[in-house]
Amino acid sequence: AQSVTQLDSQVPVFEEAPVELRCNYSSSVSVYLFWYVQYPNQGLQLLLKYLSGSTLVKGINGFEAEFNKSQTSFHLRKPSVHISDTAEYFCAVSNQGGKLIFGQGTELSVKP
Amino acid sequence: EADIYQTPRYLVIGTGKKITLECSQTMGHDKMYWYQQDPGMELHLIHYSYGVNSTEKGDLSSESTVSRIRTEHFPLTLESARPSHTSQYLCASSEYWGESDQSYTFGSGTRLTVV
Numbered sequence: 001a002q003s004v005t006q007l008d009s010q011v012p013v014f015e016e017a018p019v020e021l022r023c024n025y026s027s028s029v030s031v032y033l034f035w036y037v038q039y040p041n042q043g044l045q046l047l048l049k050y051l052s053g054s055t056l057v058k059g060i061n062g063f064e065a066e067f068n069k070s071q072t073s074f075h076l077r078k079p080s081v082h083i084s085d086t087a088e089y090f091c092a093v094s095n096q097g098g099k100l101i102f103g104q105g106t107e108l109s110v111k112p
Numbered sequence: 113e114a115d116i117y118q119t120p121r122y123l124v125i126g127t128g129k130k131i132t133l134e135c136s137q138t139m140g141h142d143k144m145y146w147y148q149q150d151p152g153m154e155l156h157l158i159h160y161s162y163g164v165n166s167t168e169k170g171d172l173s174s175e176s177t178v179s180r181i182r183t184e185h186f187p188l189t190l191e192s193a194r195p196s197h198t199s200q201y202l203c204a205s206s207e208y209w210g211e212s213d214q215s216y217t218f219g220s221g222t223r224l225t226v227v
Binding site for chain 2 (some may be wrong): 043047100103
């Protein structure tokens with residue numbers, strides 16, 4: 001069975017600092033990986049996805065993630081965060097034709 | 113503009129009432145999903161549908177039921193609401209069959225409070 005673990009439930013960071021949100025997955029088959037963002041009182045929005053090819057994936061709002069098969073990780077990074085990046089971030093995994101399985105979420109709090 | 117709509121956004125209702133949460137999408141997606149999200153917690157799949165007249169239960173057991181009579185419409189019903197049903201319910205849809213691109217489009221959610 002597939003599962004996703006987000007290693008940090010809360011990440012406080014100052015504005016303009018770099019940030020990394022960690023995600024590890026477990027799966028016995030090929031996986032497809034996603035990061036979603038949820039702003040307060042809203043639904044989820046796709047940030048980026050890894051399906052195949054280059055292991056470094058660039059998404060919206062300056063975020064990027066790197067797929068590391070040997071470490072079964074898909075960490076999300078941004079070199080310089082803004083106040084507007086404050087939100088809940090969800091890592092998710094699916095297999096071919098499967099359903100999305102979400103991690104527990106990481107609350108990113110950007111402080112001035 | 114293609115999108116996915118959920119109504120109502122907020123609902124406060126008394127115990128024992130029957131409620132229906134609406135979800136509609138204009139993208140012609142075959143696959144639709146309902147997730148339950150408690151505050152500060154992960155999303156749990158409670159129902160999904162791969163097309164008209166197709167509905168399946170998800171990973172988290174739920175007392176709710178769903179129907180899929182039209183491609184664009186995927187309502188969720190609780191016959192008798194209880195305080196334990198208090199949660200946020202998120203509807204989503206996706207386009208592809210058996211392929212890798214499981215990019216879901218989410219609605220804004222319905223925050224349900226049962227008192």
